[in-house]
Amino acid sequence: MIEWESFLLVAVVSLVAASVIVTIASLGIRLFENAMHAREANASAGKVGIGVARVLFAICALLVLFGVYLIVPAFH
Amino acid sequence: MVALVVVLALFFDFTNGFHDTANAMATPIATGALTPRVAVSIAAVLNLVGAFLSTEVARTISGGLIREGDGGIQITPTMIFAGLIGAIMWNLATWLLGLPSSSSHALFGGLIGAVIVGAGFGAIDPGVLLSKIVLPAVIAPFIAAGIAYVATKIAYRITRGPHAHASRRRFRMGQVFTSSLVSLAHGTNDAQKTMGVITLTLIAAGFQAAGTGPEFWVISVCALAIALGTYVGGWRIIRTVGTGITDVSPAQGFAAEASTTATILASTHLGFALSTTQVASGSIIGAGLGRNSHSVRWRVAGRIGVAWLVTLPCAAAMAAFAELVARLGPWGIAADALAGATVIALMFRRARKNPVNHTNVTGEIPVVRHTPSVMMPKVPPSLASAKPPKAPVHSSEFRDRNAP
Numbered sequence: 001m002i003e004w005e006s007f008l009l010v011a012v013v014s015l016v017a018a019s020v021i022v023t024i025a026s027l028g029i030r031l032f033e034n035a036m037h038a039r040e041a042n043a044s045a046g047k048v049g050i051g052v053a054r055v056l057f058a059i060c061a062l063l064v065l066f067g068v069y070l071i072v073p074a075f076h
Numbered sequence: 077m078v079a080l081v082v083v084l085a086l087f088f089d090f091t092n093g094f095h096d097t098a099n100a101m102a103t104p105i106a107t108g109a110l111t112p113r114v115a116v117s118i119a120a121v122l123n124l125v126g127a128f129l130s131t132e133v134a135r136t137i138s139g140g141l142i143r144e145g146d147g148g149i150q151i152t153p154t155m156i157f158a159g160l161i162g163a164i165m166w167n168l169a170t171w172l173l174g175l176p177s178s179s180s181h182a183l184f185g186g187l188i189g190a191v192i193v194g195a196g197f198g199a200i201d202p203g204v205l206l207s208k209i210v211l212p213a214v215i216a217p218f219i220a221a222g223i224a225y226v227a228t229k230i231a232y233r234i235t236r237g238p239h240a241h242a243s244r245r246r247f248r249m250g251q252v253f254t255s256s257l258v259s260l261a262h263g264t265n266d267a268q269k270t271m272g273v274i275t276l277t278l279i280a281a282g283f284q285a286a287g288t289g290p291e292f293w294v295i296s297v298c299a300l301a302i303a304l305g306t307y308v309g310g311w312r313i314i315r316t317v318g319t320g321i322t323d324v325s326p327a328q329g330f331a332a333e334a335s336t337t338a339t340i341l342a343s344t345h346l347g348f349a350l351s352t353t354q355v356a357s358g359s360i361i362g363a364g365l366g367r368n369s370h371s372v373r374w375r376v377a378g379r380i381g382v383a384w385l386v387t388l389p390c391a392a393a394m395a396a397f398a399e400l401v402a403r404l405g406p407w408g409i410a411a412d413a414l415a416g417a418t419v420i421a422l423m424f425r426r427a428r429k430n431p432v433n434h435t436n437v438t439g440e441i442p443v444v445r446h447t448p449s450v451m452m453p454k455v456p457p458s459l460a461s462a463k464p465p466k467a468p469v470h471s472s473e474f475r476d477r478n479a480p
Contacts, residue, residue, distance in 0.1 A: 003348065006346055006348040007348050009342075009346050009348075010219075010339070010342045010343045010348045010350075011219050011222075011223075013338075013346065014335070014338040014339040014342040015222070015223045015338075017338035017342065018223050018226070018331075018338040019227060021334050021338070022227040022230050022231050022330070022331050025247070025250050025330065025334075026230060026231045026234035027234055029243050029244075029246045030234055030235050030237070030239075030243055032246070033235075033239045033242050033243040034237075037239055060253075064253045064257065067257045067337060067341060068257070070341050071126070071129075071257065071260050071261050071264055072129050072130075073130055073264070074129065
């Protein structure tokens with residue numbers, strides 16, 4: 001019959017993974033957008049926001065690479 | 077006979093490719109993150125690469141569904157032939173109706189039907205059928221919908237504020253990556269099924285030693301067939317998934333694709349296999365609910381659900397019939413092949429009467445691409461998108477199909 005344990009595991013892991021990546025991407029996008037608007041008003045503003053957003057996007061890129069790692073069997 | 081099976085298997089691989097382009101590429105096409113041509117090209121390349129990347133080919137055609145091998149029944153090339161005919165017919169019929177159905181279920185259904193006629197009901201393991209096919213098929217859309225619902229809520233909550241409109245459009249960039257991951261995962265999984273079928277046929281016919289992996293030419297042609305199918309693109313299905321279920325915005329598209337990717341990767345690595353098609357469609361429903369519960373067209377979703385339920389039995393019935401005819405001998409097989417070719421030709425002709433391709437895949441209403449809340453940022457999104465514009469294209473298409 002159905003393996004409820006592995007099913008629950010898949011459900012929880014998927015939920016956490018999807019939530020984490022969407023949270024990071026959304027935060028990055030929001031910071032980036034706000035910083036861009038701040039810069040329109042004042043050319044020197046928004047540097048911190050853009051910097052943090054870049055870090056968040058980099059984390060997203062790493063998560064995508066981890067996805068590729070999981071997909072390609074030769075890597076593990 | 078073996079050559080016929082190989083050709084049919086490759087044709088199945090092709091339909092598999094074009095049936096499943098929608099899983100990865102429907103939402104980026106719908107939101108304009110990728111143009112249709114670019115989207116199918118990326119998907120095709122990633123499927124091609126994916127097919128070469130994976131070394132793990134199914135040891136048994138059906139993964140234990142059919143009691144095959146030692147102590148069980150011997151699956152003959154004729155059964156595989158009949159099973160493939162059933163699977164291809166069903167894949168093409170659902171494509172004509174624009175319904176995303178699982179290609180794996182069609183393949184398993186076809187084989188089950190052929191084996192039941194060829195070897196009796198005892199050849200099927202009902203426990204495996206229930207735990208590997210039926211229950212996951214019921215569960216997959218719900219789990220995917222739930223995850224995409226949460227993900228969409230998160231994306232909208234975080235990006236709300238004065239610059240919500242501009243922010244949410246930026247999710248298009250993310251969609252490119254998430255949908256590419258789905259494509260790559262698809263290539264590593266689905267081409268393997270056809271490789272397995274061809275290899276087992278070659279072994280059964282004595283052209284290849286038992287227990288050996290697929291020959292390089294088998295891997296190559298399977299990779300090419302699935303990539304070509306993906307590139308040709310099942311535009312009808314892309315339209316249903318991308319704009320028929322709900323009007324997808326970039327933030328929803330990203331949330332849905334991220335959920336699909338997470339669920340598929342988790343399910344393949346933690347040992348609870350779920351169908352990509354069902355996960356992808358469920359995610360889109362969840363993303364629709366996450367933004368606005370009225371934005372999901374339940375009639376379309378219901379049709380898709382019905383298609384999932386009947387995929388296995390329908391493919392099985394067609395394959396069973398094909399197997400009955402094939403048992404008459406060489407003439408039966410010839411009749412099968414001829415009838416199959418005729419039906420395929422008729423379906424393609426029927427499709428040309430009402431063509432859906434890269435030019436009209438997002439429907440005829442450009443408003444689908446930019447949701448009302450995006451165009452009028454001062455109206456609260458909940459109000460602005462309460463009544464999404466009905467897309468006349470989809471409903472009329474479905475009505476047309478129902479008429480006869």
